[in-house]
Amino acid sequence: MTEADLLRADCTRCAALCCMAPAFDKSPSFGFDKPPETPCSNLDGEGRCVIHADLATKGFAGCAAYDCHGAGQRVTQEIFAGRSWLAEPQLKAPMTRAFMAMRRIHELLAMLKAAQALPLDDSERQALTALHDRLQPSGGWSEAALSGAPIDDIAAHTHEFLRSLRRHVSP
Template identity: 50%
Template sequence: MSKPSLDADCSQCAALCCVLLPFDKSASFGFDKAGGEPCQNLNACHGCRIHDRLEEKGFSGCVAFDCHGAGQRVVQEVFEGADWREDLSLLSRLGPAFHRMRRIHELLLLLREAGKLPLDEAQRGELDRLTSALNPPDGWSETALADFALSAAEADVRQFLASLRSVVEA
């Protein structure tokens, strides 16, 4: 499997962030929205009716949010293009998958940045091992994603990054 994109591509998603994530009315969001509830600005094609005016309408939080490609990976890879609008019961499964994939993509982002450092052969090997664990060769299935030892992977990545202190300080 090729490396996943860590850039959001909303055209390949099903507006997961606009449905699954909650927000409170504040300087960043124009109204309250519960998690699992579609945003009232969402159109029938998973697009935002006010996308070109988000900040003007009080939704700077939407502009600032980035799933780093987790949304489209869940929709396209894990759920093979399934659409929650056609089957509302999918939301209860998409939510946990999206939240786990976001954490995985955050780890992949950290590892990508670490890969820019002048690593020695052993460090490069550990980087590759950790990256491969977060990007299985056959891709993610719903079961594999749910069963993945994410907390252990996060601890491994943190430990690896901490071991690079001397490289960063050099």
Template identity: 50%
Template sequence: MSDRPDPATAASDRATLRADCASCFGLCCVVPAFAASADFAIDKPAGTPCVNLRTDFRCGIHERLRTDGFAGCTVYDCFGAGQKVSQVTFGGRDWRQDRATAAQMFAVFPVMRNLHELLRYLGEALDLEQARPIRADLERTYADVDALTHRPPEALLEIDVDAIRAGANTLLLRASELARAATGHRGPDRRGADLIGATLAGADLRGAVLRGAYLIGANLRGADLRGADLIGADLRGADLRGATLAGALFVTQAQLDAATGDASTGVPAHLTRPAHWASTTRR
């Protein structure tokens, strides 16, 4: 018998791709390393608990992360990998119980996060009406990747994540092409482009390809990004005030959280307008 989940079941289970911190052992506060910078107030080596992590695995300054110098924490998204590793892969055994569990759990977490991020994008592609011609392939790939996330720790560590990504990316690119073609606007192809600090205010970027583009600090005020492919685009500090992202492809909550926007920014229906945008004033 195949261990592949039924595609319909896998597709309906996408709510698990949202972080549930209450069911996680604070893995994002332990596994990654970060250096003192504008995003983090302190240095923290990989595999070392953050000084703000409490014994109950909650953040002691969660409500003050931005004001206390930990803005980087507010834009991190594990795509639900934290609770999957904590409660499913390791069956509720936390890393504080023994060193062997800790080492293995910390190694598994980034693998699971990569797989969950991929499921997040595949799930969005499945929701695209324009991608119907490749729906069967998307469902099959989603189910295959989902099956990988249920493997035991040892098997998860053997997964070639880059190879899995490469295979799925072919489908994601095709889904993007189909969706962008349906808009009737073929925007510029700036995948991976260095657009740091670029002035793109009011730009017509409908149907543009901005996959992996560096838009750090870019001025996108009033830009039209409907149908634009933003998978992996770095929007840290980007000014999205008045911009239209409703209908943009593969936008994540973390991308919005990392940018600046306001009440006039058009946000994709499946995402939430960041709370810190409310304090943004227009100039």
């Protein structure tokens, strides 16, 4: 699988995690408050959004704009082997924890992927590779590895690295 495929959301292979795991606050982008680890009331029993065709007009434009960067199907297929909280409600909590962690990891990977297109020098490419390897460990991710991952630390270093690349994008 290419990095582009890895970071592209595939809802057909996901257990509707973005409609269950995160919390949403009522706002112009989301019609009501939704606590974390709680299915949205617009989700049907099969994991489909009943207002999918009308998200923006019904006050849920945030859902249409949301991008998990491929974290949803990865958690569903790779971490939970295709199982779903829809059939096994006891998986809500562990799938939420894994999704929230993987979502951050994939967001950071997407940022590094964008940075790869810049004219980086050798030391910058090495730094990018080192960060990428922390986000994509050779042994892959497991539920336990995700829960113990120092994601805040990796995120801080990734943001610091990206800030250091400003010279490549400044006019």
